[in-house]
Amino acid sequence: MEVGGMDSRQANRHESQQWRLNGMHQALSLVECETPRELRLCCCDILRRDWGFEWVQCLYIDGDGRWLAIDDADARLDCDDFRHPFAHAIRQETGMTLALGEARSRLDHPDFQRDVAELPVHWRLRILPLRARDEHREWLGVLAIAGNAVFLDERLDSPDFHAFETLVCRLWAALSRRCGERSQRVHLQNSLAQLNTRDRRRSMCEQMAVDILGQSDAIQRLRHQVVRAAETNLAVLLQGETGTGKDRVARAIHRFSARGNGPFMAINCAAIPETLLESELFGHIRGAFSGADESREGLIAQADGGTLFLDEIGDMPLALQAKLLRVLESGRYRPLGAGEERRADMRLIAATHQPLRERIQDKRFRADLFYRLGQFPVTLPPLRERRGDIPELANAFVRDFCHREGREELTITSAALRQLRDRDYPGNVRELKNLIDYACAMSPPGEDIGPMALPGEGVSSESPLDAVTAETDTASVRDLRRAVREYEASVIRQRLLYYDGNRTLAAASLGVPKRTLAHKCQQMELDAK
Template identity: 60%
Template sequence: MTLPAAYPTAFPSRLPVELAGMPFALTLVESSSPSGLRQQAAKLLQRHLGLTLAECLYVEGSGRWLGRDSDDLQFDCADFSHPYAHVIRSNKPLALSVADARIRLDHPGFQAQLSALSGALQLNVLPLRALDGAREWLGALLLVGQRETLTALENTPEMGAFEALLCRLWSRLTREQGERHRSQALQASLAKLNDGARRQTLADRLADDLLGQSAVMSSLRQHIIRAAETQLAVLLQGQTGTGKDRVARAIHQFSTRSKAPFLAINCAAIPEALLESELFGHAKGAFSGADKAREGLISQADGGTLFLDEIGDMPLALQAKLLRVLESGRYRPLGASEERCADLRLVAATHQPLKEQIKQQRFRADLYYRLGQFPINVPPLSERRDDIALLAQAFITAFCQREERDDIGITPAALRLLKRREYPGNVRELKNIVDYACAMTPAGADIDVDVLPGEHQDVATLTSLEEVMPNEFPLSDEVDDLRQALREVETSIIRQRLRRFGGNRARAAESLGLPKRTLAHKCQQLELDGK
């Protein structure tokens, strides 16, 4: 498009109507990406208005930085050593001479932009925001040229129409680009779901950190790998001490966000008055004692994973704000005038029955369903007793390494006791018991039942079979009827167990690992009485 002959090189009193006309509009509409649109708009302005420099800067996802398409230079929106911060914060255009800018503004990157420009030129910086209801920041437009030209641009219908067209196209292309990225990410996630062999390999690697050979642990590791392959919010539910924090870290470790930060907070451990500031951050002067601005965990976790432990203890008011972050990716720090964006993966955990809390109006139903896009139940130790021996040995090894002790063993009797006892505190309780037993075991000895806390009354009942047999059962060289000897051994064991539990067959059967019906049948065959 050539400049009409009727217009001089500079425009001190009027502008070409083509600025907002069909040729300009068609040129912008042909852009296929936000980056291409910004570059095309800058070229049109510079070429047809005779400007020395025109450039579009964009606000990146978190709302903290302005970037340039031409290089990786960034401008902090809170740093007033460059003009863009003034424009973004005030939402008003800024006009000053290049000479004044060199004196008043000392940002190195901005000064590099001005280094080749004449001090007699003027620069104008215009704020650009989306025109829809969200009014979100898009970026800023830098224009550098003769003072008369830029003065003529101010408050003209043509320039206003050009800015409006640019912002509408920019906002639309940004949404379309985001939808394409989400579609591509979804397709990639679906493709990964079919990769069973690769997933199994990852699950096997995870077994080094989440110990256990039981079926429930194998299933848990599979769920973790599947969750890590998506961008869905994860809700971990399980009893206290089951290792929900380790599951959350595993999801982050095996996700595409593994190189970005993993941040965690316990919602029950922080006072309600401080929890909002911890999560969302605050501006300077937001409340008494806020002598400087502070980034919250949501901002720090941008690009990574945020783990909210004990989400059931979060106050209702904060639940509403968290829901908005999940739905729109936007939040506002305490006392701040502008919203920010955050791209993060949220993993939440609780031991509380959230559905019951919803009925009691202590937890938002909409937040529950948004958090539970990928629910995972972490099994209690009572459902994986076969893993107790493996866990106990791992805790013993870790204790010896940490305390620089020689290797410690554990007797079969002590191990049987560990497998039988109840663990309301789950794996955490088992670890505490093993650590205590290790500390109480003398050097060169193995962990035995007498050093296990709270179980001294059961020591006599846990004497190993090898210790009992010489006194109650015939020696091997005295046996002349093997079947009868085995029958006597079985009778003696069942009689002892019934005696221990006061004749209660249900408890005796459970302690022997037998169904109650099987034990009843054996009692009938062996002519043993019991309840």
């Protein structure tokens, strides 16, 4: 028994000495690394060779702090995409342990599913966010290790592994500073800290009030949503009635985002024929189709590093919807006629006034695209829900008109403002702007804008009989049908003028179908768009 005890102690002492010797060799290998990249690759090799882990990944936060990347790999992971557990661990500032079988069924991130697809379902995945162990405490990256649950816990919870992890983090931080990365890391941490504070968001909302006017509760909630949307890289879906300012909100999201210095490309999907829309978005190479005399970049390529805004996306053809979905999921696209795919790093903002859920039921819009676009949904309030903002909007539109037309400053009276607050606005803010432009144009120089300068609901507040009386001497009427036709033509002409030739809005304000209005315009030879 005594001899056996001595043999056991000697064996343990020998194993301990061997482990310490291996630890010294590991530390020496790490210390000899000259760059952060070399250190990460060496760390993974040691964990596989000496620690016995079969699956190891070491990811680093790139220079601008927006991506987690792997050395010698093209794939990048968005730090704001919380669906991926690596990004979630960084933002939560804590390690995670996942059972792979459960993770495969619950987590829907395609890159994560691809990376762990071939790993045994009974394994566990340990995710360790790595942070500098000095006074700066900047984030470095993520270490992910998978293996048998018992083996994983035994090794990773040991003091030796904690010492190994500490050494890696200290060396990584030192090498980062030596290679010029430290200043970028510190700047990133300071920027993220400022962005996430309440004061920073309040400041951004105040700056945004210059472009998104109003102090109502509805508009303040909207500005708060825009700030939150700008903090992420998620796809944004703007919904709301026509004329509520979706284009202005899209530009604000871009301006206050990390991509604010990048390009902002916009297109109205309803304004371009289906045959040309694909080329506008994806571009084409020379000879791709008849008339393609030279290659041309599409808006997706032009928006690389910035934002692409697709207005009226509800009118996009189904075939293009499928191609757009692939771009959103993979970041890759193929120009017309090209043989190889290309990559674009862009943020997508889409807008529509149409009820997309109803279009999905009618099989005119893809449900998978709708859910992909709606990662960050924003609904813009109609003007009737923010009537308190009408005076501020009206005065801003007056100033804009005077600046644009070179007129002396105009003032709108309180009586005119009261009349504006009592109106209905099917065209929302756009209708209010057109109304103010009309009133400014009708106001003589040097006079305030009063109620008489404002048209009534639509064009005139007069009754039909008053309008006929005002324009025609009723005693001279000899042909009633002709007089009615002339009055009807006058009303339609003025209504089209008011809505800048938009037959849809004009028809809605008159209470007739658009097709009926178009027929009357053709009969009366009225010039309209």
